[in-house]
Amino acid sequence: MTLLGDTMRKLLSTTVAAAALAFAAPALAGSVTIDLTHPIPTFHPTDGDPMTPDLSKPWLDSTPIPSFGQQAVFSISQFPTNQGHFDLGRIVLAEHHGTHLDTPGHYINNEGSMEAAGMAPGDRKLAHQLTSDDLIGPAVVIDISGRVQAELDGNGGVPSNDAAVTDFSNGSGNVVGADDIDAVADRVADGVFLVLNLGWSDFYFQGADFVNDPYINGWNHPGMNRAAVDRLIEIMEEKGVRIAGIIADNIGIESGQSAIGDDDKWSNSWHAHVRLLQRGILFVENATNLGQVAMAGDCTIVVGAPKHVRGTGGPSRVMAICSG
Numbered sequence: 130m131t132l133l134g135d136t137m138r139k140l141l142s143t144t145v146a147a148a149a150l151a152f153a154a155p156a157l158a159g160s161v162t163i164d165l166t167h168p169i170p171t172f173h174p175t176d177g178d179p180m181t182p183d184l185s186k187p188w189l190d191s192t193p194i195p196s197f198g199q200q201a202v203f204s205i206s207q208f209p210t211n212q213g214h215f216d217l218g219r220i221v222l223a224e225h226h227g228t229h230l231d232t233p234g235h236y237i238n239n240e241g242s243m244e245a246a247g248m249a250p251g252d253r254k255l256a257h258q259l260t261s262d263d264l265i266g267p268a269v270v271i272d273i274s275g276r277v278q279a280e281l282d283g284n285g286g287v288p289s290n291d292a293a294v295t296d297f298s299n300g301s302g303n304v305v306g307a308d309d310i311d312a313v314a315d316r317v318a319d320g321v322f323l324v325l326n327l328g329w330s331d332f333y334f335q336g337a338d339f340v341n342d343p344y345i346n347g348w349n350h351p352g353m354n355r356a357a358v359d360r361l362i363e364i365m366e367e368k369g370v371r372i373a374g375i376i377a378d379n380i381g382i383e384s385g386q387s388a389i390g391d392d393d394k395w396s397n398s399w400h401a402h403v404r405l406l407q408r409g410i411l412f413v414e415n416a417t418n419l420g421q422v423a424m425a426g427d428c429t430i431v432v433g434a435p436k437h438v439r440g441t442g443g444p445s446r447v448m449a450i451c452s453g
Contacts, residue, residue: 161425165376165416165447167333169227170194171203171220179204180221193337195344195380198223227444230434231412232256235441236402246366247407254409256440263411266320266373268428268449271309274328274420276302277351288332290347297384299354304384307360314364322430323375326419327351330378333415348385352377355387358401362408374411375401376430376447378419382412413447425451
């Protein structure tokens, strides 16, 4: 590189950077960033087994959380220099742990649940195939937290796994139903993220017995009922659009009743996963701070998803950038 050429390169680089900042400044001026991500608790490895957590040895104030996989294992090694050392961590982490993304490839439909409008399993994007456009989009909020809280207030503000005490069944008014989808139908468009504020994240760190803790609540928790999922699909087909994804502050987008299905064999379970993932729609589960998104102005969702090859999802740092 000649001196003149090097000078020109530096000038061009500086000009491009300045132009980028000038372009971004109006969009970011006055904006508020909301973190929608729970921290992931970590535990020392079990003696003699670096892949298994020792729950009696948490890092800092870690407590177990509801999860479809084991709790996260974290170990530290050190790389010394004459001035100190680097801490280097190693983590063993389930894909669908904590606040995380479900890719379209997370659920594989059998012949009976595959629909004409669905993508063949081999055509559904996995983690490394998602583009930045797939992971960014405007937020459309459905906020039923007031209805959920009113139901909880009848039991001292806490959930019961007995639907006769706190009712989050599909037939109740305490889940996202078809009417809630109709209320935002005019905003259902290509590339938007449907944000479901259920007010449920308060129970996230209150137990980790999975089925019996307040968050899972014996599969008696709010979310989308079957009619809401079906109505969303109808609206997308009527308008010829596809939303980018759905974000919820529960374990799996659906209501507990829709998740667990009809019996202990998971018959007719996970209705949203079965019908929506085959359409290329992403899910973000176990989100938090969605009430702040509901109260903010226009928001853009950014999902910081891992890009590991063959990944079906992954723990993600999820944010909303909202106008003031």
